[in-house]
Amino acid sequence: MFINVDMKNQSHGDRSRSAAPAGPEAREELGAAEAAALLGVKLPTLYAYVSRGLLASLPGARGRARRYRRSDLLALRERGPARRAAAGALRWGEPILETAITAMTPDGPAYRGHPVAALVASRAGFEAVAELLWTGELAAAPPSWEPGPEPELAPMLACLPPDAPHAACLPLLVAARAAGDPGRFDARLEAVLPRARSLLRLLAIGLALPRAPSRARRAWRAPTLAQVVARAFGVEPRPERVAALDACLVLFADHELNASTFAARVAASTHADLYAVVQAGLAALSGPLHGAASDRFEALLAEAVAAGSAERALAERLRRGELVPGFGHPFYGAAGDARARLLLALAAEQGSRSEELAAALAIVEAMRREGRPPVNVDAAAVALRAALGLPRGAVAGLFALGRAAGWVAHGLEQAASGRLLRPRARYRGPGA
Numbered sequence: 081m082f083i084n085v086d087m088k089n090q091s092h093g094d095r096s097r098s099a100a101p102a103g104p105e106a107r108e109e110l111g112a113a114e115a116a117a118l119l120g121v122k123l124p125t126l127y128a129y130v131s132r133g134l135l136a137s138l139p140g141a142r143g144r145a146r147r148y149r150r151s152d153l154l155a156l157r158e159r160g161p162a163r164r165a166a167a168g169a170l171r172w173g174e175p176i177l178e179t180a181i182t183a184m185t186p187d188g189p190a191y192r193g194h195p196v197a198a199l200v201a202s203r204a205g206f207e208a209v210a211e212l213l214w215t216g217e218l219a220a221a222p223p224s225w226e227p228g229p230e231p232e233l234a235p236m237l238a239c240l241p242p243d244a245p246h247a248a249c250l251p252l253l254v255a256a257r258a259a260g261d262p263g264r265f266d267a268r269l270e271a272v273l274p275r276a277r278s279l280l281r282l283l284a285i286g287l288a289l290p291r292a293p294s295r296a297r298r299a300w301r302a303p304t305l306a307q308v309v310a311r312a313f314g315v316e317p318r319p320e321r322v323a324a325l326d327a328c329l330v331l332f333a334d335h336e337l338n339a340s341t342f343a344a345r346v347a348a349s350t351h352a353d354l355y356a357v358v359q360a361g362l363a364a365l366s367g368p369l370h371g372a373a374s375d376r377f378e379a380l381l382a383e384a385v386a387a388g389s390a391e392r393a394l395a396e397r398l399r400r401g402e403l404v405p406g407f408g409h410p411f412y413g414a415a416g417d418a419r420a421r422l423l424l425a426l427a428a429e430q431g432s433r434s435e436e437l438a439a440a441l442a443i444v445e446a447m448r449r450e451g452r453p454p455v456n457v458d459a460a461a462v463a464l465r466a467a468l469g470l471p472r473g474a475v476a477g478l479f480a481l482g483r484a485a486g487w488v489a490h491g492l493e494q495a496a497s498g499r500l501l502r503p504r505a506r507y508r509g510p511g512a
Contacts, residue, residue, distance in 0.1 A: 108150050109138065112414065115148035119157050124186075127413040129156065145414065145451070177345070181213060181489050182334045184411060188418035189335055192216050199330055200422055206305055206329040206482070210280070213334055213489035214273060225277045227301045231257070231285075233293050240290040246477035247371065249289040251362045253282050258355035265353050267495065275354050276488045280305060283484055287477045288312035305329065309478070313470050321468055324426045325478075328464060331419045331457070332482025334490075340364035340371065340483060341490050348491035349501040357491035358484055365480055373458040374475035377406035381439055381462060382472075390442035406459025407447055416454030423460035427467040436466035 110118065116126040126148075129135040135156055137146040183190045188197055192212050199209055205222030212218045236256050240249055257279060258264055263271065284305050288296035292314060299311035306326035310317040334341070343364035348357045365371030384393035397404055409417045424444070427437060440463035444455045461475045494501070 109147040110150060110153070111145060111147065115153055118150070118153050123413050123415075124411055127410045130410070140451075177337060179336070179490070179493060180216070181493060182336045182486070184336050186412065186415055186418070188331075188422075191334060192218070194218060196331060196333075197418065197422060200327045203323065203326070204330070206326050206333070206485070207277075209330045209333055210276075210485035210488075213485055214276070214492060222304070224303070225281065225305070227281060228278055230297065230300050231282060233289070233296060237290055237293055242290055244290050245375075245473050246287050246289075246471075247362075247366065247473070247480050249286050250283050250477065250480055251359060253286045253289075254279070254355050254359050254362065257282055258353070258359075261355070264355055267351065267353075269492070272354055272488075272492065279354065279358065280481065280484055281308060283481045284308040285312050287474070287481070288314075305481070309481070313474060315469050320430065324430065324464060324468060327426055328423065328461065328478055329482040329485075331422060332461075332479050334483070334486030338370070339367070341486055344487040345490050345494040346501045348494040349497075349499060351495060354488065354491065358487050361483065361487040362480060365483065371476055371479045371483070373405055374462050374479065375473065377459045377462050378472050378475075380405060380443065381436060381466075384439045384443055385435060390439065390446045394443065394446055404447065404452065406443075406462070407455055408453030409456045412454075412456075414454070417456040417460075419457045420455045420460035423457065423464045424455070427460075427464040430464075430467040432467040432469070434466045434469070437463060440466055 112123060112126060116123050119126065119129075121129075126135070130137050135148065136152055137148055140146055181192065183193070185195070187195060190196065191199065191209060194204075194212065204212075204218065207225055208219045208222045211223055236249075236252055239252055261275070264275070266272070281300070285296040285299045285308060287309060288299060288311075292312075295312055295314055299308045302308040302311055302317070304322070304326065306322045306329065307317050309325050309329075310322055315321065337345075340361040340363075344357045344361040347360035352360075368376060380393060380397065383396070384390050387393050387396075394404060412418070424441075427441075440459065444459065444463070447453070447455065458475070461478070465472075465474050465478075
């Protein structure tokens with residue numbers, strides 16, 4: 081076995097029983113539910129205010145839930161919703177754009193009215209989910225995407241260092257495909273969708289690069305993108321493994337107006353072509369606060385494996401004053417990320433005895449015992465990666481491939497609106 085995950089709560093010491101606890105109207109520090117009630121908002125809105133820097137939260141004693149100062153809450157309430165929105169524009173939760181693609185719910189995203197959990201449970205298939213996002217129609221059976229001519233990889237490989245991360249190869253593939261496509265500016269739906277299908281297949285085989293170009297070539301003609309991914313990573317495409325990869329791609333496909341999707345929509349609002357829209361999404365996704373967040377959890381996982389103890393690795397992180405990556409989400413709050421629960425369930429179904437999987441699950445359990453924020457999709461996807469026997473760094477590439485389906489959908493919707501996304505700036509420099 082791997083490690084001891086027992087992180088028992090320490091004694092909180094003797095507490096006086098003589099005084100009755102003060103009511104919420106008398107206490108300066110309030111819990112999340114009380115703070116939301118005082119502001120007259122829902123819990124996700126409260127957490128969004130914290131993420132956007134509009135409200136400070138205080139750590140609870142010994143891992144308990146965070147607290148909020150009454151004086152800060154009253155000051156925020158006095159500013160009113162309009163002024164709060166203006167102050168937070170272009171921060172987390174602002175601006176708000178209308179969309180018919182994805183609704184955010186406490187149970188995870190719903191694509192065109194279809195809850196993502198139901199799509200995973202029904203094994204709708206990533207290709208069908210992508211077409212649902214693009215057209216609004218969910219096919220009764222997974223559609224077959226014809227692979228078309230095999231791409232020439234040699235010129236791209238010449239530009240890649242041998243140790244390039246999986247996700248770092250993808251922008252190069254998109255740029256090469258765009259440069260060789262004379263019809264890239266044809267914006268008709270019947271012209272864009274075949275290109276989108278082929279581009280996603282190209283991204284899938286790109287996960288084999290630069291280390292195994294022969295695997296990329298063999299993977300090109302696999303019948304589904306989940307099978308392409310399995311072959312690109314060099315793992316046996318067993319049915320249960322392929323099903324888990326497919327579900328992972330479905331869970332990654334869209335998450336409303338996240339940073340990379342917003343970047344993609346900005347590009348699409350200028351009537352940039354499909355490749356430019358996906359390239360904009362890839363650029364934003366590469367940041368450590370977005371698509372590369374899984375790599376930060378990978379680093380923690382490596383520390384836990386080396387130390388032989390989740391508790392020791394977490395304690396060392398806290399000693400250095402570092403946040404623990406892979407936990408907490410400003411939208412889902414204390415309820416936790418429903419996508420993460422689905423990914424952890426998929427990891428458990430694989431029956432893996434991987435040391436990395438044991439370490440990942442130990443970290444999740446240790447955080448739960450200490451009352452820390454719940455696991456999010458980044459850490460859970462790394463646990464599934466370990467269960468499937470995929471290489472380190474694979475999650476960032478899988479994230480990009482799955483989310484590309486959403487970028488295409490949002491690009492189509494934004495272009496159809498005919499509106500250029502061009503926010504204004506409030507000048508605060510000299511002379512203001």
